[in-house]
Amino acid sequence: xxxxxxxxxxxxxxxxxxxxxxxxxxxxxxxxxxxxxxxxxxxxxxxxxxxxxxxxxxxxxxxxxxxxxxxxxxxxxxxxxxxxxxxxxxxxxxxxxxxxxxxxxxxxxxxxxx
Numbered sequence: 001x002x003x004x005x006x007x008x009x010x011x012x013x014x015x016x017x018x019x020x021x022x023x024x025x026x027x028x029x030x031x032x033x034x035x036x037x038x039x040x041x042x043x044x045x046x047x048x049x050x051x052x053x054x055x056x057x058x059x060x061x062x063x064x065x066x067x068x069x070x071x072x073x074x075x076x077x078x079x080x081x082x083x084x085x086x087x088x089x090x091x092x093x094x095x096x097x098x099x100x101x102x103x104x105x106x107x108x109x110x111x112x113x114x
Contacts, residue, residue, distance in 0.1 A: 004097055
């Protein structure tokens with residue numbers, strides 16, 4: 001059974017930074033794509049960034065140049081470095097391991113105050 005656990009959310013002022021971490025248990029981390037998503041109340045969950053097992057990366061246009069996704073295979077961990085945060089980045093951020101069965105974390109709240 002794969003478990004995905006996010007951490008690192010919190011309250012930050014606009015212009016500040018946060019780093020989210022996501023640890024995936026099990027041996028399949030290194031061979032699967034990992035992604036960060038976010039959701040606000042009443043809205044659909046949206047892609048923030050994904051990174052493949054080979055290191056290919058895609059970002060949502062809204063975060064390009066501000067957010068950086070990376071992964072550490074030795075730690076089964078994927079990171080999301082978020083800089084120059086804006087109030088519109090406020091959301092619950094979810095991590096996912098994409099396989100035949102997608103595995104999602106419980107989410108971590110990020111709040112950016114103006």
